[in-house]
Amino acid sequence: MNDDHDLDLAVRLLAGTPTHEGRDPALLGQWARTASEFGRRMTVRHQAVRVVERDGGLEAGLFARYRSRPPVVEVYADTVARAERLVAERGWRHWFPEGSVRAAALAHEQAHAWLHHAPVRAEFKRALGHTALRLGRRRLYAYVAGADEIAAHAYAQTACGLGRSPLLLTEALAAAVSLESEN
Secondary structure, X not given: OHHHHHHHHHHHHHHOOHHHOOOOHHHHHXXXXXXXXXXXXXXXXXXXXXXXXXXXXXXXXXXEEEEEOXXXXXXXXXXXXXXXXXXHHHOOOOOOOOOHHHHHHHHHHHHHHHHOOHHHHHHHHHHHOOEEEEEOOEEXXXXXXXXXXXXXXXXXXXXXXXXXXXXXXXXXXXXXXXXXXXX
């Protein structure tokens, strides 16, 4: 049942992505399912990456960010702390154990770094099957905006053994922060 709810969140993420206005919801569902499955199956080769703690993530809507040059992951301590409080407030500890928010943020960024490798990116595009150009039997596969986010969330869920996709937490935190800023 949670898989269906997480898939609904993934479809909403794609539907809210600017390049997907007017796309068939069934196609968005297919891409969301494929990206989730790809992320769950990914075997990420971990690289030595410096991790830096920062604040300011709540305002930017970020848990963490990967930068490739030089390779560094910025973890936003304020966002992680607020998300941990939200997990406790919502009674979601069975899905997101103590400390898993930071671990999931790091795994998510590792997945993004891995998806930047050309062979992995090409495999991902083939799996999604979004054709940009076809010449006879040859196809050029296109990037699907937002699909990498879904794959990275699915990878983080699997890598950290979470009961739900971190996408749930991301969406809930955005809503909570928005509500708090209105008050």
